[in-house]
Amino acid sequence: MAKHGFTTNILHCDRRGSVEHGAVHKPIHTSSQYAYADSRELAAVFQGKSGYTYARQGTPTTDALEKKINLMEDGLSSLTFSTGMAALSALFTTLLRAGDHLISSQYIFGNTNSLFGTLQLLGIEITLVDPTDAKAVAQAIKPNTRMVFTETIANPGTQVADLEGIGKICQEHKLVYVVDNTLTSPWLLQPRKVGASFVMNSLSKHIGGHAHALGGSLTDTGLFDWTTYPNILDIYKKSAPAGWGMLQIKKKGLRDMGATLAADAAHRIAVGAETLSLRLDKICSNAMALATFLSNHPSVARVSYPGLKNHPQHERAKKLFGARYSMLMGVELAPGIDPFDFLNKLEVVILATHVGDTRTLALPAAHTIYYEMGPQLRAQMGIADGLIRLSVGIEEEQDLIDDFARALDSCATS
Ligand SMILES: *Cc1c(COP(=O)(O)O)cnc(C)c1O
Numbered sequence: 001m002a003k004h005g006f007t008t009n010i011l012h013c014d015r016r017g018s019v020e021h022g023a024v025h026k027p028i029h030t031s032s033q034y035a036y037a038d039s040r041e042l043a044a045v046f047q048g049k050s051g052y053t054y055a056r057q058g059t060p061t062t063d064a065l066e067k068k069i070n071l072m073e074d075g076l077s078s079l080t081f082s083t084g085m086a087a088l089s090a091l092f093t094t095l096l097r098a099g100d101h102l103i104s105s106q107y108i109f110g111n112t113n114s115l116f117g118t119l120q121l122l123g124i125e126i127t128l129v130d131p132t133d134a135k136a137v138a139q140a141i142k143p144n145t146r147m148v149f150t151e152t153i154a155n156p157g158t159q160v161a162d163l164e165g166i167g168k169i170c171q172e173h174k175l176v177y178v179v180d181n182t183l184t185s186p187w188l189l190q191p192r193k194v195g196a197s198f199v200m201n202s203l204s205k206h207i208g209g210h211a212h213a214l215g216g217s218l219t220d221t222g223l224f225d226w227t228t229y230p231n232i233l234d235i236y237k238k239s240a241p242a243g244w245g246m247l248q249i250k251k252k253g254l255r256d257m258g259a260t261l262a263a264d265a266a267h268r269i270a271v272g273a274e275t276l277s278l279r280l281d282k283i284c285s286n287a288m289a290l291a292t293f294l295s296n297h298p299s300v301a302r303v304s305y306p307g308l309k310n311h312p313q314h315e316r317a318k319k320l321f322g323a324r325y326s327m328l329m330g331v332e333l334a335p336g337i338d339p340f341d342f343l344n345k346l347e348v349v350i351l352a353t354h355v356g357d358t359r360t361l362a363l364p365a366a367h368t369i370y371y372e373m374g375p376q377l378r379a380q381m382g383i384a385d386g387l388i389r390l391s392v393g394i395e396e397e398q399d400l401i402d403d404f405a406r407a408l409d410s411c412a413t414s
Contacts, residue, residue, distance in 0.1 A: 006187065007277045009071045014064055014270075026064035028267045031055065048239065057255050061263035065270045069207070069217050072186040072273070073199050076222030077246050079254060080215055080261040084182060084202025085111055087216030090253025091200065092149075095176060095245065097231055098123025101145040105131040105161065107154035107381050109180070110369055132313055134165025141173055146231070151180040152189060152320070155355065156330045156365045156389040157382045158304040160313035163320060167195025174228050176245075182206070183328055183355065187280045188321040197224035198245070203261075203269045205356030206327075209279055213268040215261050220246045279358060279394055284324040286360075286400060287392035291329055293401050299337055299408040304330035327356060329390040330365070337411045339364050339386045345407035348399055355391035360400055365389040 004012070014026045034052035036042040045051035052059065058066075062080050070078040081087040096102060096119070104116065106128040116126050129136040131150040148170050150161045163179065170177035178198040179191035185206040191199045201207055203215030226232055226244035236247045254260060284307075291305035306317035307325035317325055333339055343351055349360045353369055363369065365387045370378050392400070 006072065007274070010068050010273055010276070013068050013071060017064065017067070025267070025271070026061055028263045029055075029059045029061045030263055031059070055263075056258055056260045057250070058260070059263050059266075061266045062261050065203075065215075065261070065266045065273075066217070068270060068273055069186075069201065069203075069219060072190075072207075072276075073181075073201075073219040073221070074186075074190050074192050075199065075219035076242060078217055078219040079246060079250055080203070080217045080266060081254065082216070082259040082261050082265075083214045084200065084204060084216035085115065086257075086259030087200055087202075087218050088112060088115060088180075090249055090257055090259065091178065091198065091218055092119055092124070092147075093122075093257075094249050094252040095229075095231055096124050096146060099125075099144060100147075100231070101125040101127065101142050102147050102149060103127050103129060103137055103140045103145060104149045105129065105151060105154065107131070107157050107159050108149075108151060109155055109182075110373060112180070113373070113377075130159075131161035131166065132159050134162040134169055137166050138169050141169075141175070145173070145175060146229075147176040147178060149178045149180070151182070152184040152191070153306065153317075153326055153328060154381075155183060155328055156304075156370075156387060158306055158311070158326075158328055158330055159382075160306055160317045160320070162316065163189075163191065163194040163196075170197070171195055174225070176224055176229070183326055184321055185276060185280060185356075187277050188284075188324050188326065192221040192223065194320070195223060196221055204354075206280060207273050207276060208269040209272040209276060209356060209358060210268075211354055211357040211359070213265040213272070215265055215269050218246070218249060280327075281324065282394045283327045283392055286394065286397050287327055287329060287390075288325060289397050290390075290392060290400055290404065294329075294331055294404060297405075297408055299334045299412045300331060301334045302330075302332040327390075327392045329392065331388045331390060332384055332386055333388070333408075333411075337408075339388055342407055342411045343388065345410055346403055347406075348395060348403040349390075357391065358394045360393040360395060361391045363389055 032055040066078040127140045176197045179196040180200045182202040199219040201217045227241045232244045288307045294300045295303040349362050352361045
């Protein structure tokens with residue numbers, strides 16, 4: 001088969017498998033059990049032969065989605081979960097043990113930060129550093145460091161991690177390097193290219209893309225040498241070493257912890273993924289136009305968007321993401337304009353949490369998603385009290401600009 005591009009691969013992936021009746025989508029397999037005519041065959045599948053037993057460990061529908069994600073991320077293997085947080089929980093709790101040290105970002109997603117608190121209670125040491133500076137990561141390495149975990153772009157501060165620099169450090173020190181690619185998706189960046197050992201995606205965001213299904217995934221890029229990793233259990237060392245890490249996550253994480261992706265959600269995410277590149281190109285161009293408009297508006301004090309030349313990591317973002325700067329933007333209004341009053345005046349933009357939808361979303365970040373964190377941690381993350389977080393959608397550009405212009409003008413005159 002000739003080598004094809006990103007979207008062609010997604011569109012024709014199911015059809016190239018064994019789909020009944022010429023269907024172009026993998027069907028939604030709802031069966032929780034899989035029966036065998038031959039008991040020896042059943043035993044063989046339990047002992048590692050490919051096949052299905054009980055749906056908690058996967059179905060033909062989740063497998064079809066995993067194949068697509070694997071093509072998108074240029075991975076060795078991929079595994080799906082019921083949510084992005086389930087993927088992260090499985091990753092950290094199966095690859096790390098009490099006494100291990102994890103290095104991550106001080107700007108990390110709020111729920112991941114909260115999960116880190118749980119890991120610390122279980123005896124895992126965690127150091128949070130500024131990931132825009134690879135030296136900060138290097139300085140935090142200790143003899144018990146096993147893993148470095150970072151996001152591509154921070155939410156809502158939009159700091160862009162030095163993904164290449166961190167990749168080199170992890171390679172030198174033989175550390176598992178995990179990149180949360182949720183905000184960029186494989187269309188803007190394949191973290192394998194910056195040396196990531198594992199890639200995590202919340203499928204609930206760009207890949208599903210329509211805010212109608214939750215899911216998460218992990219991809220092993222094949223770059224890490226699992227024979228050097230001390231935490232793989234002997235029982236998972238029977239097959240080729242390249243698969244050890246993922247096998248342990250699949251057995252100890254997915255099978256034992258049980259956060260399996262439902263087949264209907266897998267189907268909806270797979271259909272959403274067909275238009276990932278189209279949606280994201282439109283989202284990025286809308287966001288760039290909106291960032292430019294807002295940064296020139298007298299009622300706006302500050303816009304954080306990696307596409308703007310004054311963004312501290314603008315050049316890095318341009319290189320890493322191919323001059324596409326994501327959907328995420330932070331906006332601070334001029335003194336005297338109440339962000340709640342402003343938000344209430346928006347008509348097209350929806351007041352809701354979530355990111356990566358087809359619709360444009362806005363919320364007051366400090367008072368919602370970062371409320372539980374408290375003022376001290378918020379200050380450390382650079383989240384101002386009046387910060388508005390935007391996730392830009394695919395509406396017509398002029399409708400978005402008009403909506404913001406009208407809301408800002410009516411705040412300025414009232
Ligand atoms: C949303 C999100 C997650 C968690 O994904 P869910 O599917 O909502 O559980 C993890 N990391 C980042 C960067 C996210 O934006």
